[in-house]
Amino acid sequence: MIASLFVEQMLNGLQLGVMLFLIAAGFTLVFGIMNLVNLAHGSFYMIGAYMFATILQKVGAFWVSIVLAALVTGFVGAVLERLALKPFYRRPYLDQVLATLGLILFFNELTRIIWGPQPLNVTLPGALNSSVPIIVGLSYPMIRLVILAVGVLVALALYLIISRTRAGMLVRAGASNRVFIGALGINVNRVFSWAFSVGAALAGLAGALASPILAVEAGMGESVLIFALIVVVIGGIGSFRGAFVAAILVGLIDTFGRLMFPPLLGDISVYLLMAAILAWRPQGLFPAHG
Amino acid sequence: MELFLFKPSGGQASARRLPSWALLVIIGAGLALLPVLTHLIDAPFYITLFSRIMIFALIALSLGFILGFAGLVCFGQAAFAGVGAYVVLIMSDHAANGVPLVEWPFAIGSSSSAFITWPAAMLASGLVALVIGLIALRTRGVYFIMLTLAFAQMIYFFFVNLDAYGGEDGASLAERSSTAGLLDLDDKIVFYYVTFAILALAYIILRKFVDSRFGMVLRGGRQNERRMAALGYSCFRYRLVAFVISGAIAGLAGALMVNHGKFISPSFMHWVRSSDIIAMVVLGGTGNLMGPILGAAAILGLEDVLSGYTEHWHLIYGPLLLLCVLFARRGLYGILTGKGADND
Amino acid sequence: QEIKVGFIASLSGSQATLGRDLLDGFQLGVESVGGKLGGLPTEVLVRDDQGKPDAGAQAAQKLVERDRVSIVTGINLSNVLLAAVPRVLDADGIYLSINAGPSELAGKGCNSHFFSVAHQNDTVPETMGIHLNDLGIKNLYVMAPNFAAGKDMIAGLKRTFKGNIVAEIYTQFGQLDYSAELAKLRSVETDALFVFYPGGMGVNFFKQLDQAGLKGKIPVYTVFSTDQDTLPGIGDAALGLESTAYWSENLDNPLNKQFVQDFEKTYKRIPSPRAAMGYDGARLIDAALKQNGGQFKSADEFAKALHSVDFKSIRGNFKFDSNNFPIQDYYLLKVEKDDQGRLVNKVIKTIATDYADSYVGQCKLSKAKS
Amino acid sequence: MLRVEGLESGYGNSRVLFGISLLVDAGEVVTMLGRNGMGKTTTIHTLLGIVPPRAGQVTFQGQAIAGMPPYRICRLGIGLVPEGRHVTTNLSVEENLVATARGPGPWNLAEAYRLFPRLKERRRSMGGQLSGGEQQMLAISRALLTNPSLLILDEATEGLAPLIREEIWQCIRELKQKGQSILIVDKNIDTLAQIADRHYIIEKGRVIWSGTSGQLQSDPELSRRHLSV
Amino acid sequence: MTELLRVCELSKRFGGLLASNRLSLQVKEGETHALIGPNGAGKTTLMNQLSGELSPTEGRILFREHDITHLPVYRRTALGIARSYQLTTIFPGFSALENVMLAVQAHQGHSFHFWSNARREPGLRRPAQELLARVGLAPRAEVLASNLAHGEQRQLEIAMALASEPTLLLLDEPLAGMGAEDGQQIIGLLETLKRQHTILLIEHDMNAIFSLADRVSVLVYGTVIATGSVDEIRGNADVQKAYLGTKDEGKGVQHA
Numbered sequence A: 001m002i003a004s005l006f007v008e009q010m011l012n013g014l015q016l017g018v019m020l021f022l023i024a025a026g027f028t029l030v031f032g033i034m035n036l037v038n039l040a041h042g043s044f045y046m047i048g049a050y051m052f053a054t055i056l057q058k059v060g061a062f063w064v065s066i067v068l069a070a071l072v073t074g075f076v077g078a079v080l081e082r083l084a085l086k087p088f089y090r091r092p093y094l095d096q097v098l099a100t101l102g103l104i105l106f107f108n109e110l111t112r113i114i115w116g117p118q119p120l121n122v123t124l125p126g127a128l129n130s131s132v133p134i135i136v137g138l139s140y141p142m143i144r145l146v147i148l149a150v151g152v153l154v155a156l157a158l159y160l161i162i163s164r165t166r167a168g169m170l171v172r173a174g175a176s177n178r179v180f181i182g183a184l185g186i187n188v189n190r191v192f193s194w195a196f197s198v199g200a201a202l203a204g205l206a207g208a209l210a211s212p213i214l215a216v217e218a219g220m221g222e223s224v225l226i227f228a229l230i231v232v233v234i235g236g237i238g239s240f241r242g243a244f245v246a247a248i249l250v251g252l253i254d255t256f257g258r259l260m261f262p263p264l265l266g267d268i269s270v271y272l273l274m275a276a277i278l279a280w281r282p283q284g285l286f287p288a289h290g
Numbered sequence B: 001m002e003l004f005l006f007k008p009s010g011g012q013a014s015a016r017r018l019p020s021w022a023l024l025v026i027i028g029a030g031l032a033l034l035p036v037l038t039h040l041i042d043a044p045f046y047i048t049l050f051s052r053i054m055i056f057a058l059i060a061l062s063l064g065f066i067l068g069f070a071g072l073v074c075f076g077q078a079a080f081a082g083v084g085a086y087v088v089l090i091m092s093d094h095a096a097n098g099v100p101l102v103e104w105p106f107a108i109g110s111s112s113s114a115f116i117t118w119p120a121a122m123l124a125s126g127l128v129a130l131v132i133g134l135i136a137l138r139t140r141g142v143y144f145i146m147l148t149l150a151f152a153q154m155i156y157f158f159f160v161n162l163d164a165y166g167g168e169d170g171a172s173l174a175e176r177s178s179t180a181g182l183l184d185l186d187d188k189i190v191f192y193y194v195t196f197a198i199l200a201l202a203y204i205i206l207r208k209f210v211d212s213r214f215g216m217v218l219r220g221g222r223q224n225e226r227r228m229a230a231l232g233y234s235c236f237r238y239r240l241v242a243f244v245i246s247g248a249i250a251g252l253a254g255a256l257m258v259n260h261g262k263f264i265s266p267s268f269m270h271w272v273r274s275s276d277i278i279a280m281v282v283l284g285g286t287g288n289l290m291g292p293i294l295g296a297a298a299i300l301g302l303e304d305v306l307s308g309y310t311e312h313w314h315l316i317y318g319p320l321l322l323l324c325v326l327f328a329r330r331g332l333y334g335i336l337t338g339k340g341a342d343n344d
Numbered sequence C: 001q002e003i004k005v006g007f008i009a010s011l012s013g014s015q016a017t018l019g020r021d022l023l024d025g026f027q028l029g030v031e032s033v034g035g036k037l038g039g040l041p042t043e044v045l046v047r048d049d050q051g052k053p054d055a056g057a058q059a060a061q062k063l064v065e066r067d068r069v070s071i072v073t074g075i076n077l078s079n080v081l082l083a084a085v086p087r088v089l090d091a092d093g094i095y096l097s098i099n100a101g102p103s104e105l106a107g108k109g110c111n112s113h114f115f116s117v118a119h120q121n122d123t124v125p126e127t128m129g130i131h132l133n134d135l136g137i138k139n140l141y142v143m144a145p146n147f148a149a150g151k152d153m154i155a156g157l158k159r160t161f162k163g164n165i166v167a168e169i170y171t172q173f174g175q176l177d178y179s180a181e182l183a184k185l186r187s188v189e190t191d192a193l194f195v196f197y198p199g200g201m202g203v204n205f206f207k208q209l210d211q212a213g214l215k216g217k218i219p220v221y222t223v224f225s226t227d228q229d230t231l232p233g234i235g236d237a238a239l240g241l242e243s244t245a246y247w248s249e250n251l252d253n254p255l256n257k258q259f260v261q262d263f264e265k266t267y268k269r270i271p272s273p274r275a276a277m278g279y280d281g282a283r284l285i286d287a288a289l290k291q292n293g294g295q296f297k298s299a300d301e302f303a304k305a306l307h308s309v310d311f312k313s314i315r316g317n318f319k320f321d322s323n324n325f326p327i328q329d330y331y332l333l334k335v336e337k338d339d340q341g342r343l344v345n346k347v348i349k350t351i352a353t354d355y356a357d358s359y360v361g362q363c364k365l366s367k368a369k370s
Numbered sequence D: 001m002l003r004v005e006g007l008e009s010g011y012g013n014s015r016v017l018f019g020i021s022l023l024v025d026a027g028e029v030v031t032m033l034g035r036n037g038m039g040k041t042t043t044i045h046t047l048l049g050i051v052p053p054r055a056g057q058v059t060f061q062g063q064a065i066a067g068m069p070p071y072r073i074c075r076l077g078i079g080l081v082p083e084g085r086h087v088t089t090n091l092s093v094e095e096n097l098v099a100t101a102r103g104p105g106p107w108n109l110a111e112a113y114r115l116f117p118r119l120k121e122r123r124r125s126m127g128g129q130l131s132g133g134e135q136q137m138l139a140i141s142r143a144l145l146t147n148p149s150l151l152i153l154d155e156a157t158e159g160l161a162p163l164i165r166e167e168i169w170q171c172i173r174e175l176k177q178k179g180q181s182i183l184i185v186d187k188n189i190d191t192l193a194q195i196a197d198r199h200y201i202i203e204k205g206r207v208i209w210s211g212t213s214g215q216l217q218s219d220p221e222l223s224r225r226h227l228s229v
Numbered sequence E: 001m002t003e004l005l006r007v008c009e010l011s012k013r014f015g016g017l018l019a020s021n022r023l024s025l026q027v028k029e030g031e032t033h034a035l036i037g038p039n040g041a042g043k044t045t046l047m048n049q050l051s052g053e054l055s056p057t058e059g060r061i062l063f064r065e066h067d068i069t070h071l072p073v074y075r076r077t078a079l080g081i082a083r084s085y086q087l088t089t090i091f092p093g094f095s096a097l098e099n100v101m102l103a104v105q106a107h108q109g110h111s112f113h114f115w116s117n118a119r120r121e122p123g124l125r126r127p128a129q130e131l132l133a134r135v136g137l138a139p140r141a142e143v144l145a146s147n148l149a150h151g152e153q154r155q156l157e158i159a160m161a162l163a164s165e166p167t168l169l170l171l172d173e174p175l176a177g178m179g180a181e182d183g184q185q186i187i188g189l190l191e192t193l194k195r196q197h198t199i200l201l202i203e204h205d206m207n208a209i210f211s212l213a214d215r216v217s218v219l220v221y222g223t224v225i226a227t228g229s230v231d232e233i234r235g236n237a238d239v240q241k242a243y244l245g246t247k248d249e250g251k252g253v254q255h256a
């Protein structure tokens, strides 16, 4: 009994963790590396969820809808970057915060107008809506296993791209040296645009994956945004490895905290974790900038 | 580095539009005379609205002080205000039920008098700021922001779990604070002028602070902390004092807030609220004390006007915010006075 | 003279389906009396509280101070109601609740200008407690969101349920992911589960319960969570769930049949109890105004009329108790499919008749009268 | 190879360049000399498009490049060692070199490490952890690895120990022999006079003198007046 | 001459790298002591440990026989150690005068004054003006520091360092990026300071070193390989091999 509870909670925590990583990865791309605090990153999560709900209704095929939702969100990200965010790369953080706060309000309202103020509910096709036996006495929801798998695969792919490829280096070089990387023959604008879209697509992917277990509603991005921020900061701004470790840590602490701690402690466990880690290592677990 | 490398120079040359003292006079006189105006056009509701605006202006002012002059972007200003509000609520509640606030280790009686509860609110918020500051001020930049956010969220959840006072649902204040018969805070106009007086006083005091030796140390630390240390300053102490002052003022604003709405809930302390406060400061213009007041008025005023036209007012308001930041680089204060607000 | 009604409800967020149904029902009610409440030109000012007490309180304040409405109604959430009602009463307005019925306003805090036409929160789970006793359930696992109504629901249940409460779990209001709670539930021995999860919370809870393979394993009983404002969202995962309520789309009386038919025709969906109470609320205002000769003279006069008017509710038996909360009948409902394959709440049996709430004794209005 | 005519630019309201013209032929080593703040760096930044030109023409290998974004100009075959180094602080030394490397050409990682063995020792360190001089070596190698047809060095020997500085001059002599075109800004005028073919003296955004090394050395008055040497 | 600063067996480790390697050094009261060495030898790292911005892995730093190894920066300043940086660091948003006033205020130690306007205080203005005059910046007092020319910013930085009336001045490449004219001006300034302060100076400009320094220490791979008078060092074969180059370097850098 206790073993199965532990296993189930472990899986829940990991699933929340990879989910957070998908969101935090994009955020860290844009914030940690391109130096843009894009609070509207949460909106991509929301857009991904709405796109998935809409496409699934039309198409009916789960994987096609997931991929399309992520792609469409990436595209929305590309358009947004070009139209609204370009000028903000070199602005102080607070300007970025304010501008992207405005974008959050805009996107929330827009989804309310397009899809109505009530949450959408996504019903999964067939087998995905069932559960699979894992150990004796525990059958675990299929969809959560899918999220876990996709999240881990994406994390791995991302890690390889960022650490091993030239594109990854350029992205990491990013804002810290924008002008002179450009003067060495690199089209930094394009690198940034791509990185931004990929970040948006990852958030969209997270939103699409989450929509069957959560609800699709305007404003759904804000609550995950704050967790994504925490993940990025705990991990060390700009560090992917850090973001991954932190995401898993936050996922586990939150899941176990709600179960084992008294209510107040359960509610604040993640914040306590961040405060403790920052008190111990003021630059997060894996400071990226030397 | 590059940020400075290509900073267009000569921006100073833009024409001065309005001297800042004139702006101050306009704001002050406008607020002082507002009740007369609302009486003339029979729109008493605006007294309520502007009382609210001034309360938020006070919170924004308390943040503008540390943000603009010490570079401390605190993501928990609303939580400080909330603590102040709860202190007033809890003390008044105890007073109404005749239960002392604390019985151990020594008895502390309770009160609903503004002369006791409001300073108590400042004290409590200041103490909370002290504790948070002791830890958070050891970090910089984004890490500081996130730590203040973390502590603010802890306070938020503390009150969410405080079932005795409504938990997440919040609680109503039965009676406004008493003032030993001096003032009737139930009278909207009296309350308005009390709020106005407090805002004006806070402005004057902070104005003095930022130009004093203490203020110069804060500003220096904002521009170049490394250099400050090499000069022999420990910025930490000065920042801590500023942080506590700021927290106490926010606490006072909280005391006003709970008296204004006769209701307080943890959602007043949620991080989204604090981000609203930051928005007010940034929109108004950082690095001066009039900016936060202008920002609070602009945001709450715009909300009131726009929401009157359409329920989808965020669709306009959001992009408007973005455009304001894009084109009004120095905030509303900058637009009105033509001065660089951020130039220390 | 014209009559201005302020209508506040959660029109966005996780409780938005409730707000939508309340509003649709209310407006259908206004339509049903010719678009004029009490024969007066009627203006309904609609505001969204987003499910937040402070937003609701501010909306209420603006409605009474700026728009000068005489009657405010609509609020679906008890916590929002508790924050908003003082604003209305302070400004000498009337508040008529068509959904939320927090205990605070039924007992010590009752007020001659506050009415609830729908229910007092505790009563519904109290009748569920009676049903669970009848079933012989000994051990019960209890879950609800941590807010005013959630606390009332569990208090009500515990008032009548005689068995043992295995665990009493409060979750955050608006929580969407219940995986941790479900894991815990799976690890505990219990005869049955009682939950109160209105709106979006219910949709997620029941879906996840089903996905986790727990639904068939533990009998589940609920209140306010499997109505037409959540059923389409939950889908087949709701089949077979039992709840208690004072109204159902299948309640068999001519007025109700008419209402359900009209509602389905206008809005292309089955009405929920929220829609029904919105409808009743509008018609109650109409009846009270008519009793006063088609005028709103003063809040006091109108309140008197509200309390005393002989009003035909679509739920059948209905009258106001001395604390201005209803005395009414309660039924056991079960989610089944109708002949068109839609999920509906079938009325299984009557559990209590002329049932009053447990707070009326603490209300000073009652003492004045008795 | 590079021809600049009547180039004007500035920052914000202030004009810095008032019509600079200069020429670098294939295989030539050319310098810009001048006191602090006279506009040498600005000239380089303007011809590379980092600072937008306000007037004038720039042609590189026969192609007009004024107004193009910097990355396109540099891809045509210009390698810049910027004043102030500007190495990427959060990439390792090796990544700094690889990220922007471009071929084909004689320069590769091994060549760069042969030139600066110190960099090889520190190859795994982050750019930001290097000492000032190490960063300078990195900036030079980085530019060489783009295998440019024109190399531009802006104060490339600043902060270098005398020994290393001498090695850099030696390296430039070798490059020159291999036919590399180079534009140099530096304060070591005597050394430059030995290495370079021709010189431009810039004062207040104008070219006030140009000539060969021989002409420069034969006119000490010139140096004293315009370069305060 | 008595000993002012003593560094004993100082080590600083960055991961696998020993940036200071059992480094020992003495600076005598009143002397101008130059520190030279190849790039990456650990000169700046040593400076940072002396000023307190880095803390050593091992070893001790004694200032007037007090152990200051673990004191924070601001406490060392109070004891009389002031520094300038390899890259200019000033307060860009203040005028030159205000920059120095802040330094004077630090020295006076009364900064918890909340009420009177600091910018108008004669007690701060007058000393600050004097300091500006001393470094030759008096006419530029009201100019925003960020608008000063590079050389002027370095002068300003020295004025600020002087405000604490320091015994020991730590100067890291004060001539970096400076043309002949500005450089000459700074050298002149250092020559006058030399008489009133003990100076520890890092420079790659040999002319400056040879004209200013009383003694020179050569740092290679984190250790001092030689200390001596200018002439001793110039003639030292090890130093030539590790740093100066075999050719007569004096020629190459004559005009720097």
Ligand SMILES: Nc1ncnc2c1ncn2[C@@H]1O[C@H](COP(=O)(O)OP(=O)(O)OP(=O)(O)O)[C@@H](O)[C@H]1O
Binding pocket: B004, B005, B006, B007, B008, B009, D011, D016, D034, D035, D036, D037, D038, D039, D040, D041, D042, D043, D083, E150, E177, E179
């Ligand atoms: N980013 C900038 N913004 C404003 N003015 C600038 C900027 N960069 C340089 N200047 C000004 O332009 C003029 C020319 O500067 P530039 O850097 O081109 O000189 P330089 O000849 O390279 O000097 P140095 O020998 O010091 O490197 C100077 O007056 C300088 O103050």
Ligand SMILES: Nc1ncnc2c1ncn2[C@@H]1O[C@H](COP(=O)(O)OP(=O)(O)OP(=O)(O)O)[C@@H](O)[C@H]1O
Binding pocket: D122, D125, D129, D130, D131, D132, D133, D134, D159, E014, E015, E017, E019, E037, E038, E039, E040, E041, E042, E043, E044, E045, E046
């Ligand atoms: N924070 C750090 N992390 C890792 N290595 C570092 C760090 N700081 C310095 N180093 C290394 O320590 C060595 C000494 O650096 P330092 O800056 O002291 O050299 P320096 O003697 O001042 O050189 P230069 O004359 O080039 O300025 C260098 O190899 C540098 O890469």
Ligand SMILES: CC(C)C[C@H](N)C(=O)O
Binding pocket: C018, C076, C077, C078, C079, C099, C100, C101, C102, C121, C149, C198, C199, C224
């Ligand atoms: C009826 C329920 C859906 C809501 C509950 N009565 C409340 O007060 O919030």
Ligand SMILES: [Mg+2]
Binding pocket: D040, D041, D042, D083, D154
């Ligand atoms: Mg230059």
Ligand SMILES: [Mg+2]
Binding pocket: D131, D132, E043, E044, E045, E086
């Ligand atoms: Mg150095």
